[in-house]
Amino acid sequence: AQKVTQAQTEISVVEKEDVTLDCVYETRDTTYYLFWYKQPPSGELVFLIRRNSFDEQNEISGRYSWNFQKSTSSFNFTITASQVVDSAVYFCALSFQAGTALIFGKGTTLSVSS
């Protein structure tokens, strides 16, 4: 079965706290692609990162970092020194071939208060 699990439904933090959003995926395919998208209240899904199954290198982009571990089938997302503007729903997604559906997790709602 192809599946993405985001066990954290809602997370609330205070500004400047670090927060990690968990993503666990299931697939038997050896080639797959993992994504994180951000959806602010305006509704648009904003692409954050794409990772190929054969590239386990972690990535850092400003305050954002991603930890991809094939051994545990996880692709976790950490926001360092969170800000109010980080408040949004974050989706982890899985896919296999071009032109096919993204398999989304149920999303994690992050609320950052000042």
Add this chain to the structure above:
Amino acid sequence: DTEVTQTPKHLVMGMTNKKSLKCEQHMGHRAMYWYKQKAKKPPELMFVYSYEKLSINESVPSRFSPECPNSSLLNLHLHALQPEDSALYLCASSQGPRGIQETQYFGPGTRLLVL
């Protein structure tokens, strides 16, 4: 520039109306998608167009009719909708099927309310 535009932003329609949602991208992408998203749920794929041809229809009711007039435009024609069709409709595009997955870029969506 990774911009996908959608019009209108909001739409209210009765169950007997006919309306259309429009999506446009100028990134030279050859794959375009329609997703439906209900409140507090992830997006669900409806249709995929690849090189202006319908390649995936996820068993969507016929009251939703997609159209891809050219490589930059994607329409979703709506007719005789039901109140449960009220949702956020998202359009996305990606570079085009070349055997590897490419990133899908999403538009801002159209919030549809069916009365």
